[in-house]
Amino acid sequence: MPKAILKALEADFEDVEIVEIEKVYHTTKGSFYYVEIKIDGKKKDLEFLSDGKRIN
Numbered sequence: 001m002p003k004a005i006l007k008a009l010e011a012d013f014e015d016v017e018i019v020e021i022e023k024v025y026h027t028t029k030g031s032f033y034y035v036e037i038k039i040d041g042k043k044k045d046l047e048f049l050s051d052g053k054r055i056n
Helices: 003-012
Strands: 017-026 030-039 042-048
Touching: 003 030, 003 042
Parallel strands: none
Antiparallel strands: 017 030, 030 042
């Protein structure tokens, strides 16, 4: 996982647990990272570009 994504997660969420990371190639969105996190026992799905910009 690119460091920019890790920095973005740490900046946006406290005590975040990364559950899954997957690099995805999508026909319309292009290449991005799917990141599943857990916060306060709840899972959340996020999408990031490699530069750390959140796209969802």
